[in-house]
Amino acid sequence: MEKALLLIDDTKEYIGVLGNISNHLSKRESVNVTTKYLNPNSRDYFDENKDPSLPKVLSGVSKKLSSLKPSLIIVDQYYSGNDNFDGLKIIEELRKISKFKNCPIFLISGKRDKIVRDIFSIDGVKDKEKVKQLSKIISFKIDQFLDKNFKDEAIALLKNNSISDILPSKLREFENVNAQINVFSPKHKVYSFSELSDLIENNHPDSVIILDEIFDMTLSHYIELNEKL
Known part of the structure; x- marks a missing residue:
């Protein structure tokens, strides 16, 4: 199956690492990984004042992964000469987008203990506010x-x-034939395979129920086949 890895960093020296990861997984694990790179300091993401624009970076991320399910996003914490946003701010905004709400995210150049020290070393901010800021970062669900x-x-x-x-990738193989699972519960049988894929990939509240129904149908099918042998 195809996976997607995106690196958000302002230096190109780690692009080679993406290739190493892809080659390793392809040769040793039989896992195909499409790698993407985005530099937030690139002119492509400047605003009218020629400053890095967070909305344009978020739009760039969505475009790079428009046809791919993000398997992992790696975000650098610091960007040279960029005072408009950092990696944590990018992650905060990504988590507001359904496609990226639950995908694994690594933060690099941002060890957890350093981030905590930075927060609690801010002058003129009450400890209560610092704790709120730390709790907010925890809510981003950063994996590493x-x-x-x-x-x-x-x-x-x-x-x-x-x-x-x-x-989801298997279901999408049938999206062009407008197929539906008619033995689904009434609530879910109206969905196309493509729509079911979207629900599962975005961890919709119904995704667990949908997976359970598919498993039940699959098991029932094999039990029926076994009884006929």
Whole structure:
């Protein structure tokens, strides 16, 4: 199955690491990974004042992953000469977009202990506000806080497959024939395969129920076949 890895960083020196990760997973794990790179300091994401624009960066992320389900996004914390936003701000805004709400995210150049120290060393801010800021960061559900070495952690995460990763891509193979599962519960049988894929990938509240129904139908099918043998 195809997976997607996006690196958001303002230097190109780690683009080669993306290739190493992709090659390793392809040759040793039989996992195909499409890698993407986005530089927030690129002129492509400048506003009219020629400053890096967070909305344009978010739009760029969506475009780069428009036809892909994000399996992992790696975000650098600091961008040279950019005082408009940092990696945590990008992650905060990504989590507001349904497609990126639950996908794994690594923060690099932002070790957890350093971020905590930075928050509590801010002058003129009450401790209560600092605790709120820390709680907010926890709510971003960042999977790993790393230095610049992320290769091993990325490989470990990407080589694992779950049914919620595999099933949507299989369902999408039939999206052009406008197929539906008519034996689904009334609430779900109206969905096309493509719509079911979207619900599962976006961890919709109904996604667990949908997966359960598919499993039940599959097991029932095999039990019926076994009885006929």
